Amino acid sequence: MQWETVIGLEVHAQLSTESKIFSGASTAFGAAPNAEACAVDLALPGVLPVLNRGAVERAIRFGLAVGAKVNSPSIFARKNYFYPDLPKGYQISQYELPVVEGGHIQLQIVQDGKEQEKIVRLVRAHLEEDAGKSLHEDFHGMSGIDLNRAGTPLLEIVSEPDMRSSVEAVAYAKTLHTLVRWIGICDGNMQEGSFRCDANVSVRLRGSDKLGTRCEIKNLNSFRFLEKAIDYEARRQIEILEDGGSIQQQTRLFDPEKGETRAMRSKEDAQDYRYFPDPDLLPLEISGNWIEEVKKGLPELPQQMRTRLEHDYGLSMYDALLLTADRDISEYYEAVVGKLPSDPKLCANWVMGEVSAYLNNEGRSFDVCPLSPAQLAQLLLRIKDGTISGKIAKDVFRQMWAQADAESISWKNREGVDEGLADRIIDSQGLRQISDSSALENLVYEVLAANPKSVEEFKAGKEKAFNALVGQVMKAARGKANPAQVNEILRKKLTE
Secondary structure, three states, X not given: OOEEEEEEEEEEXXXXXXXXXXXXXXXXXXXXXXXXXXXXXXXXXXXXXXXXXXXXXXXXXXXHHOOOEEOOOEOOEEEXXXXXXXXXXXXXXXXXXXXXXXXXXXXXXXXXXXXXXXXXXXXXXXXXXXXXXXXXXXXXXXXXXXXXXXXXXXXXXXXXXXXXXXXXHHHHHHHHHHHHHHOOOOOOOOOOOOEEEEEEEEEEEOOOOOOOOOEEEXXXXXXXXHHHHHHHHHHHHHHHHHOOOOOOOEEEEEEOOOOEEEEEEEOOOHHHHOOEEOOOOOOEOOOHHHHHHHHXXXXXXXXXXXXXXXXXXXXXXXXXXXXXXXXXXXXXXXXXXXXOOOOHHHHHHHHXXXXXXXXHHOOOOHHHOOOXXXXXXXXXXXXXXXXXXXXHHHHXXXXXXXXXXXXXXXXXXXXXXXXXXXXXXXXXXXXXXXXXXXXXXHHHHHHHHHOHHHHHHHHOOOHHHHHHHHHHHHHHOOOOEOHHHHHHHHHHHHHO
């Protein structure tokens, strides 16, 4: 039987405010347990919540970025459940009238060399407070409670069940991850729990319009785990159904060591939480002026930039996707193109190639890249004007990187600093290419005279012999010969 997987994601993005959503306690990561939990977070008698304006503003920013409706009024509700790490016995969240309603995320997926677009609709994005954390290690057989995260502001982004494979789900999660960092509402740090996914997975017979019974896989904090968890859960449900069984609605956890999901508890429905409006919080009024003010502060969005890079620079969708995966990458790339507008593709290749590789190897991000766009552009210009070959350019780049890195200055602070670095290295080491035709012809004559066997093999139709002769010329020139000229002169002499 042909089965279809149906996936919807609930993503919790921790908002980038310095204080919590209903108290003035810090949201900084890594403090000692309970060091950043104030009286409001601890739910001591008599305390009252006060809404953080910065959290609301970030939610509005997200709503505008995804083309959603920003509700006014918006209502806060109490979501009732009982865990040790939830001091009040309820979580302040939103149910009816969330701050953001509707909207969509546009995906661009490259798979098996094929490019495709897909729209994933959003149900809502609502504000809520995070719970604390139960700790079960190093407590001599007991559990501990850390309430530092209690009250941390979250934006829960809920999608429609529009995804049909783990590939689409990962593409959606990555696109959303890029967006929340791009517009500055979340740092996206998955290791610290700032961005985590719950996946709702069900299966149905292909062609059916009826949704199957879903299981929710909680707290997936990496894209790789998200993919593996969805694939395993879909296979598990299909096997049960094909054996004549039925799916039980459950909340499940993913075990990355075993690569499988396991039951955590039966899945609750909305009525189980007994939502009702929080009497301590007035309805949230969001004025049109406030929305307009937030809209003015939005940057060019990733999808808009991808379209522009493809249209204005002639880049492929794949290149545009890579260059807009992070706002720092796109800013760096555009700064390089600004210095070398004649070849945006060459700029893209080096930004995504050498620069990205060096940063990845050192575990650093683009915002701390030591080499300035002007320095990189000068190196690329020397490739274009034939001063050095692409191979020599990589060696020059290595030396440029080492010298710039030793100064410990990020590229954003290097404007006008040592922009002649590439030329200085090229000249000091005598790396300029031999582009003089007569000098190259002399080298070619010498190589042809010294390699009669390769000459005969080429004349017999063996193209590999030509490549061998090119290699010999480049060796004789100690790598300084212009490869394009060598190819042209060598082929001309061989066919005379």
